[in-house]
Amino acid sequence: MFLFLSKLLPVFIYPLGLACVLLVISLVLAWWQPRLAAIPTALALVVLIIATMPAVNTALLKSLEWRHLPEGVLPPGEAIVILGGGLKYREQPRPMVEVTEAGDRVLYGAKLYHQNRAPLIVASGGRIGWQGEEPPESADMVELLTMLGVPKAAILEEPASLNTYQNALYSKDLLEPQGIRRILLVTSALHMPRAVAIFAKLGFEVIPAPTDFVITDGGLGGGEQTLAGTLLDLWPDTGRLASTTDAIKEYIGMFVYRLRGWL
DSSP states (O other): OHHHHHHHGGGGTSHHHHHHHHHHHHHHHHHHOGGGTHHHHHHHHHHHHHHTOHHHHHHHHHHHHTTTOOOSSOOOOSEEEEEOOSEEOOOTTOSSOEEOGGGHHHHHHHHHHHTTSOSOEEEEOOOOOTTSOOOOHHHHHHHHHHHTTOOGGGEEEEOOOOSHHHHHHHHHHHHGGGTOOEEEEEEETTTHHHHHHHHHHTTOEEEEEEEOOSOOGGGSSOSOOOHHHHHHHTSOOHHHHHHHHHHHHHHHHHHHHHHTTOO
């Protein structure tokens, strides 16, 4: 029940969900109090405009993504822990496991292995399966890692976790018997602050290895922007709406996890 509510309730706080709630209120008022109907409609528009403003979007994302920027070459660890969340399982008509933007986690984890940063990889992540039974994401990660040249003998699969806290808890169950505490933690840069805090609280020595960055040096407006780019920035953009929502989701997740004593 906690898992379901944790996914459902914040929807009404995210920009799109909040705008939809305001528009529903507007429709109700249009029936009962027409003069007031414009107020929630205007508020819905303001919410969407603010959520897609480049300055707001960049500030929110950077506040999370740039907290754990590596300085130089990452030091070696005893294991690389890759958190799931970036793969689509093999299902018709997909010819193979497919990679979303967050799938950079698996690619970067494989790269770190080939750079001899650690001799072992933990592929951590189940799959909630709202549509019924679905294969764990860890299995897809193993398939992709082996395609990238990582031997199966160097991979431990953790298929049961359904959230970041479980990622850390179940990874500890796998690694603690082997005396492994020093890990390179691979996840999206946006997700890294929460992930690092959870793993550290459970006793891991964490070396953050973030990937899947949205905000980069080139995207901070250091250069001269064209007139066309400026005009496009003034118009609401679905990409910025999605990434702003992801940042808000992380802050809500950190708040809820702290309430539960996981951070």
